[in-house]
Amino acid sequence: MIQAKNIHKYYGDLHVLKGVDVHIKKGEIVSIVGASGAGKTTLLQILGTLDFIENKAESKLIINNTLVTGLTEKQLAQFRNTHIGFIFQFHQLLPEFTALENVCIPAFIKGTSKSEAETRAKELLDFLGLSHRYNHKPSELSGGEQQRVAVARALVNNPELIFADEPSGNLDSESAENLHNLFFKLRDQFGQTFVIVTHNEELANLADRKLTMIDGKIV
């Protein structure tokens, strides 16, 4: 699903990623752990095509058999919208839209019809135990509910690949456990691939594989 080779990233003089190689198979749940500042979020953003790779010519990023380092900006945006879902530490829902609308937005961007998008969004919200919250705005939802809406939004286009950055970082332990169980349920049911950055040791150890980052490298 993901083949990344020799990934480098600099912020000014700061060499943040120092030649990262990663291979992730379809349907795998991989966790990434490591100290604060090790480069986990930076790596996730790059693997998720949200950030660009330095020295592209000497690096390679293949996702789902597509050489993403060879795509134009426009192709990349389309590729991301179709194949990749993101769950951020802070849900980043749009405050003026309802839960249902927030979940539908990536589907609208993809060009899905309103009725089709809403059907899919409701299916996901129901699956996530939010059938009674379609019309609530983020500010009217609990933190755990907001996070589940963000999960539904990440899944609405059926992406093969989901990146999550500290998805349970601001949840209580019960909501965190429910969310973690959900990832495994989704993988088993839909065969999706998950890459999860986490400081939650339990979640990290539940993964099929745990990668540790130290100082810009996977060790």
Ligand SMILES: Nc1ncnc2c1ncn2[C@@H]1O[C@H](COP(=O)(O)OP(=O)(O)OP(=O)(O)O)[C@@H](O)[C@H]1O
């Ligand atoms: N936009 C930026 N400009 C300059 N430096 C940055 C920028 N983003 C991140 N850094 C630096 O890059 C390093 C890696 O940051 P990154 O966010 O990837 O760490 P992390 O492993 O996700 O840490 P945490 O566990 O605290 O989230 C840090 O030293 C950080 O200060």
Ligand SMILES: [Mg+2]
């Ligand atoms: Mg981070």
